Amino acid sequence: MKIAQFKKMLLVHGADLSRWEDPAAARTLIESSVQVRILYQEAQKFDGVLDDFKTDMPDLDLMLDDVMARITTQPQTMYRLESQKKRTGISKPVFWGGISAVAAMVLLLMTVEPSSFSISPSQTTTLAMKMNNDTGDDNIVLAELDRLAEEEVAYREVISLWEMAEAKTQDSEQEIEKFLDEILSITPEEDHVTPDEMEIWRLFLERQDIREL
Amino acid sequence: MNVQKMPLPDQITDEELMAAIAKGDRESFRVLAERYMKLLYSVAFRMFPQRADAEDVVQEVLLRLWNKAHLWKEGTGATVSTWLYRLAYNLCIDQKRKSRYKTVELDEAHPDEGKTADRKMQDKQRSAIVRAALQKLPERQRAALVLCHYQGLSNAQAADIMGVTVKAIEGLLVRARQALQQDLKKFREVL
Known part of the structure; x- marks a missing residue:
C-alpha cells in the first residue's frame, strides 16, 4: 500500500x-x-x-406509547384505507390510466421534436399497456407525490432536474430509452424506490406543459 | 400436561416479527419497534437540525412499519433492518426539504449528572460545533457519514439503503470528511 x-x-x-x-x-x-x-x-x-456529537435521546418509551395508541385507535386495515382516501381522492385505475396517457404524450412530443430519434406508435401503446398493468401499491407513490406537490422548494428543484434530464436526453436515443426505462422501473412500492427514482417521478409529474396537454 | 413454551422477545427473529406484524399483531410490532427505535432515532437526529423533526421521522417510520409490513418480502434482498433504514433515510430526505430553512439548535440540554458544570458545558459546545458542521454538508454526504461512521454500517449496506453504488458511497464519504476537516479547522483549540 x-x-x-x-x-x-x-x-x-x-x-x-x-x-x-x-x-x-x-x-x-x-x-x-x-x-x-x-x-x-x-x-x-x-x-x-x-x-463528540452525541445523540440526545428523547423518551423513546413515551414515543412508542404514542405510536401504540395511534395504531390501536386506527387498526391496520382501517388506517390503510383511510390514508388511501386522504391521499389520493382518485382511484387506482384512473391514476394509472392518467399516467399512461401522460407517458404516451411524452413519447409523442419526443417524436415531433427535431432530434435524431423517433418512437413508433406501437412502442407508445406498449408503454401505456405496461404502465396499466402495474399491479403494485400505487397509493404509496401517490402519497409521496401529494406531499411533494405541496412543496414550492421541491418544485424549483424538480424544474432544474427536469432541465438536466432533458439536456441529457438530447444526447442520444439510448439516453432517451434509459430515461423512460427509469420512469417505468419505478415500482409503486415506495420502500423499494430510490430517491433518484423518486426525483424522476417528481420531474415527470411536475412538468407543467405536459400536465396541461 | 403439554405446555408450549413461548419464545422470549429476544429469540424471535426480525423476519418472524414482520410476518406477525403483517397480520396485525401489535405485540410483535412493539417488540420490533423497541429493537430499532434507538438506531432509527440516531440516524434521524444526526440528519436534522431540529429534534422535533427527528422524532417525527421515527414516528412516521413506525407507522409505516405497521401499515406496510405486508409489503416487505423475505428473500428479496433487503433485510428488515435495511428496509427500516431505507424508510428512515427516504423520510429524512423528504422532511429535510420541508425544513431546510430552520436553524440549528445549539442550546440543547445533555443531562449527565456525573459531570461538573464546566465539563458539561465543554461537551455541549463540542457536540454543537460538530453538529452544526455536519448540518452544513449536502444531505447525501451527511447521510453517508451518518450511516457509515455513526451507525457503523458497511459501505455496501449504506449503498443499498441510499440506492447508490458502493463507489458512490466512497466518493460521498471522501467529500464529507474533507469538508468537515476544513470546516472544523477553525475550532481546533476547542475540539
Whole structure:
C-alpha cells in the first residue's frame, strides 16, 4: 500500500482499520513510516471529534406509547384505507390510466421534436399497456407525490432536474430509452424506490406543459 | 400436561416479527419497534437540525412499519433492518426539504449528572460545533457519514439503503470528511 492510497482510505473509512479492505497492509505501513503514523493519529483524532456529537435521546418509551395508541385507535386495515382516501381522492385505475396517457404524450412530443430519434406508435401503446398493468401499491407513490406537490422548494428543484434530464436526453436515443426505462422501473412500492427514482417521478409529474396537454 | 413454551422477545427473529406484524399483531410490532427505535432515532437526529423533526421521522417510520409490513418480502434482498433504514433515510430526505430553512439548535440540554458544570458545558459546545458542521454538508454526504461512521454500517449496506453504488458511497464519504476537516479547522483549540 502506498501513502496516497493510505490517505484515500483514511478519508473513505476513517481510522477504524477493521473497516478497511486490507487492515494488515495498513498496519504494516503505519509501523514502517513516521509520516503515515502522524496521518493515522490525526485521523484517529478526527474520528474522536466526530464522536463528540452525541445523540440526545428523547423518551423513546413515551414515543412508542404514542405510536401504540395511534395504531390501536386506527387498526391496520382501517388506517390503510383511510390514508388511501386522504391521499389520493382518485382511484387506482384512473391514476394509472392518467399516467399512461401522460407517458404516451411524452413519447409523442419526443417524436415531433427535431432530434435524431423517433418512437413508433406501437412502442407508445406498449408503454401505456405496461404502465396499466402495474399491479403494485400505487397509493404509496401517490402519497409521496401529494406531499411533494405541496412543496414550492421541491418544485424549483424538480424544474432544474427536469432541465438536466432533458439536456441529457438530447444526447442520444439510448439516453432517451434509459430515461423512460427509469420512469417505468419505478415500482409503486415506495420502500423499494430510490430517491433518484423518486426525483424522476417528481420531474415527470411536475412538468407543467405536459400536465396541461 | 403439554405446555408450549413461548419464545422470549429476544429469540424471535426480525423476519418472524414482520410476518406477525403483517397480520396485525401489535405485540410483535412493539417488540420490533423497541429493537430499532434507538438506531432509527440516531440516524434521524444526526440528519436534522431540529429534534422535533427527528422524532417525527421515527414516528412516521413506525407507522409505516405497521401499515406496510405486508409489503416487505423475505428473500428479496433487503433485510428488515435495511428496509427500516431505507424508510428512515427516504423520510429524512423528504422532511429535510420541508425544513431546510430552520436553524440549528445549539442550546440543547445533555443531562449527565456525573459531570461538573464546566465539563458539561465543554461537551455541549463540542457536540454543537460538530453538529452544526455536519448540518452544513449536502444531505447525501451527511447521510453517508451518518450511516457509515455513526451507525457503523458497511459501505455496501449504506449503498443499498441510499440506492447508490458502493463507489458512490466512497466518493460521498471522501467529500464529507474533507469538508468537515476544513470546516472544523477553525475550532481546533476547542475540539
